[in-house]
Amino acid sequence: MAMIKKQRLDKLKNKASELLNRSLDQHINLAVTGLSRSGKTAFITSLVNQLINEGHGSRLSFFDPVHHGNFIAAKRVPQKNLSIPRFDYDKAISSLTSDIPSWPEPTHGISELRLAIRYQPKKSLLKYATDMATLTLDITDYPGEWLLDLPMLNQTYEQWSEQTQVLLSAAPRDKHSQEFLVKVGQIDPFGAVDEELLAQLSKEYTKLLHTFRYELGLSVIQPGRFILPAELAGAPILEFFPFPNLNTIDGNDYQNASDDSFIGMLRSRYIEYKEQVVKVFYQQHFLRFDRQIVLADCLTPLNACSDNSGSESFADLQLAIDMILESYSYGKSGLFSRLFSPKIDKLLFAATKADHVTAEQHGPMVSLLDQLIYQSKHKLNYEAIEMKTLAIAAVKSTTSGKTLHKGQRISVIQGNTLPKGQESTAKITLFPGAVPEKLPEKNYWQQSAFNFINFLPITGMEKHEPLPHIRMDQVLQFLLADKMI
Ligand SMILES: Nc1nc2c(ncn2[C@@H]2O[C@H](COP(=O)(O)OP(=O)(O)O)[C@@H](O)[C@H]2O)c(=O)[nH]1
Numbered sequence: 500m501a502m503i504k505k506q507r508l509d510k511l512k513n514k515a516s517e518l519l520n521r522s523l524d525q526h527i528n529l530a531v532t533g534l535s536r537s538g539k540t541a542f543i544t545s546l547v548n549q550l551i552n553e554g555h556g557s558r559l560s561f562f563d564p565v566h567h568g569n570f571i572a573a574k575r576v577p578q579k580n581l582s583i584p585r586f587d588y589d590k591a592i593s594s595l596t597s598d599i600p601s602w603p604e605p606t607h608g609i610s611e612l613r614l615a616i617r618y619q620p621k622k623s624l625l626k627y628a629t630d631m632a633t634l635t636l637d638i639t640d641y642p643g644e645w646l647l648d649l650p651m652l653n654q655t656y657e658q659w660s661e662q663t664q665v666l667l668s669a670a671p672r673d674k675h676s677q678e679f680l681v682k683v684g685q686i687d688p689f690g691a692v693d694e695e696l697l698a699q700l701s702k703e704y705t706k707l708l709h710t711f712r713y714e715l716g717l718s719v720i721q722p723g724r725f726i727l728p729a730e731l732a733g734a735p736i737l738e739f740f741p742f743p744n745l746n747t748i749d750g751n752d753y754q755n756a757s758d759d760s761f762i763g764m765l766r767s768r769y770i771e772y773k774e775q776v777v778k779v780f781y782q783q784h785f786l787r788f789d790r791q792i793v794l795a796d797c798l799t800p801l802n803a804c805s806d807n808s809g810s811e812s813f814a815d816l817q818l819a820i821d822m823i824l825e826s827y828s829y830g831k832s833g834l835f836s837r838l839f840s841p842k843i844d845k846l847l848f849a850a851t852k853a854d855h856v857t858a859e860q861h862g863p864m865v866s867l868l869d870q871l872i873y874q875s876k877h878k879l880n881y882e883a884i885e886m887k888t889l890a891i892a893a894v895k896s897t898t899s900g901k902t903l904h905k906g907q908r909i910s911v912i913q914g915n916t917l918p919k920g921q922e923s924t925a926k927i928t929l930f931p932g933a934v935p936e937k938l939p940e941k942n943y944w945q946q947s948a949f950n951f952i953n954f955l956p957i958t959g960m961e962k963h964e965p966l967p968h969i970r971m972d973q974v975l976q977f978l979l980a981d982k983m984i
């Protein structure tokens with residue numbers, strides 16, 4: 500009898516402690532996004548590196564759990580979602596720390612990594628229950644380009660075509676798109692579809708999007724998935740394009756067009772794309788995120804240009820950020836609130852690569868980013884999401900100092916580059932220019948005010964040591980600290 504009682508009691512105890520543990524364990528789904536080359540891979544690599552090497556002389560003084568001594572340790576653990584590629588931390592850290600360091604290779608899709616962070620609860624009720632709690636951090640890296648497709652969910656094929664035509668017909672896109680628009684204009688929308696021609700024109704449209712992004716430095720790319728298709732590369736679901744002047748054809752004929760007419764097939768591919776690609780991404784991934792960091796490279800578009808392309812690419816970046824942030828203001832719009840239950844409580848905007856300018860330029864960098872997101876931020880405030888803007892460098896690759904120039908002391912930065920065709924790196928010292936605090940006027944670019952060089956990572960960084968950074972501790976403070984008290 501006594502024996503049975505004891506067994507039962509033990510069972511109960513175990514159950515209680517299991518329940519307790521479950522509620523003790525905290526969990527954050529952190530999403531990292533930004534347009535390609537904004538610095539996502541470098542950012543995640545540094546974030547993981549700072550946490551797992553904490554204690555080896557890392558500089559995280561603005562991260563309270565470290566500052567107050569309740570951070571214990573962090574380690575990588577297997578991710579839960581086995582169908583998503585793993586974020587390749589080891590490869591990234593290897594290229595950063597090799598003899599001639601290089602930046603990690605660009606990735607083209609979504610990836611995930613899970614960290615278990617041990618800490619000692621000091622303030623929360625947890626301190627009465629345990630000496631050590633675990634915060635599980637799931638980090639997801641996904642292309643910001645994919646978010647650019649969200650507004651399409653609210654648009655019919657006609658509306659999207661019309662809007663895209665306006666974009667394609669204006670500077671700076673017009674010069675490049677004319678040939679494509681003329682070709683499509685020659686097609687009889689109600690004629691039987693020629694799938695080969697449709698595939699060919701889709702290729703041309705995708706090529707245009709590549710030119711906009713990588714040659715003109717523009718950010719509004721739609722569908723964004725076309726330039727970063729990941730596992731969908733070559734799939735027919737990515738074969739469609741906008742059809743110009745749809746408003747000039749008969750509305751009834753358009754509505755009644757069958758799927759094997761040219762226009763009918765374009766329309767059904769568009770609808771299929773929204774259902775199978777855009778919606779699925781949001782439902783499978785977006786819905787899970789609790790916290791989001793949006794990375795933006797505001798320095799590259801500032802780079803010295805003798806023409807107006809700087810101001811155009813800046814305006815385009817602003818529009819893209821606005822489109823991206825539309826994904827978060829689901830509360831107001833009926834469609835989005837039905838599709839996605841809003842969960843994100845913290846949103847961090849980071850202006851990346853702050854090591855490209857001297858420290859006194861970081862203030863202006865933040866103001867500039869604030870200006871870029873100003874409009875959307877207003878809409879979001881309404882949704883009660885906590886927001887912050889920071890200028891950061893995930894992997895600091897320069898040193899700064901003063902130098903005499905024409906009798907004046909000016910701040911300069913120094914970094915490594917690999918001159919074309921050479922084997923060894925060279926040091927460059929330069930004054931990169933002043934970051935404007937506001938969205939620059941047109942004449943800013945005529946003075947070619949900014950000099951941005953793609954520095955190499957510094958040599959001598961070690962795999963098992965924290966990487967040098969700027970304000971990664973403030974990033975951690977904002978994103979994690981409240982869950983570790
Ligand atoms: N100097 C410096 N350059 C950076 C930093 N982060 C990224 N970069 C540069 O930006 C490029 C793109 O970064 P990456 O992380 O691959 O961007 P992703 O496409 O958003 O994943 C890198 O190859 C580097 O040249 C940084 O913290 N400092």
Ligand SMILES: [Mg+2]
Pocket residue numbers: 539540541605606607
């Ligand atoms: Mg990447």
